[in-house]
Amino acid sequence: MSAELLDLCGDLPVVDFAPGEALLDEGQTSGRLYVLIGGEVEIVKGDFQIDVVTEPGAIFGEMSVLLAAPHMATVRAVTPCRAYRSTEGEAFLRSHPEIAYHLARVLAQRLNGVTGYLVDLKRQFEGERSHLGFVDEILETLVHNQGPAFTPGSDRDPG
Numbered sequence: 001m002s003a004e005l006l007d008l009c010g011d012l013p014v015v016d017f018a019p020g021e022a023l024l025d026e027g028q029t030s031g032r033l034y035v036l037i038g039g040e041v042e043i044v045k046g047d048f049q050i051d052v053v054t055e056p057g058a059i060f061g062e063m064s065v066l067l068a069a070p071h072m073a074t075v076r077a078v079t080p081c082r083a084y085r086s087t088e089g090e091a092f093l094r095s096h097p098e099i100a101y102h103l104a105r106v107l108a109q110r111l112n113g114v115t116g117y118l119v120d121l122k123r124q125f126e127g128e129r130s131h132l133g134f135v136d137e138i139l140e141t142l143v144h145n146q147g148p149a150f151t152p153g154s155d156r157d158p159g
Contacts, residue, residue, distance in 0.1 A: 002057030008099055009035045012084040012092075017041075017077035024061050026074040033089035034060040039081025045073040052078065062103055065089035 014037065017023060023034050026045065036058040043050045043060075050073060060083075064071045068090075086092035093100045 002055065005035065005057040005099060005102055006037065006084075008096055009084040012086055015083055015085045017081040017083070019077050019079055021077050023075040023077065023081075023083065024064070024071045024073075026072065027070050029064065029068075029070045030061065031065060031087065031089050032061050033065055033086040033092060034075070035084040036060070037082040037084060039083075040078040041075050041081055042078050043073045043075055059099075059103060059106070061089055062093075062107070065093065 012035070015034075017039070023041065024030060024032065036053065036056055038056060040052060040054045041058075041060070042052050060075045061071065063069070093103065
């Protein structure tokens with residue numbers, strides 16, 4: 001899918017980043033999305049490196065755009081990087097359903113992995129009275145939190 005995804009982004013401007021340069025800053029709200037063309041980036045939350053990503057087609061900024069919230073982590077170039085940039089991430093996703101669908105699958109895979117991990121933790125610490133005993137409450141919230149209700153209609157005519 002990454003080659004197809006990169007083709008779908010062909011109308012976006014390409015931006016180059018030097019090592020150490022941030023694509024996205026934790027705590028900031030930019031509305032931007034990036035799709036990695038090449039290079040290596042790190043995802044950092046506070047002082048903790050969460051991941052290093054080199055896969056062309058990786059998308060960054062999606063959580064912030066979809067939740068209309070500040071970026072949850074910093075995305076920084078480790079090597080010289082090149083990425084497609086959308087300054088209006090929400091509008092871009094709405095106008096590219098193939099990319100939005102791909103992103104939905106990626107997010108579903110992440111949620112599936114986190115849920116599986118939390119189930120394992122719950123089994124290990126079921127009788128625990130410490131903070132680890134709250135895993136079942138976290139799982140319950142994940143399962144039952146459906147977000148805001150869907151309202152049919154269009155942006156032009158929400159009624």
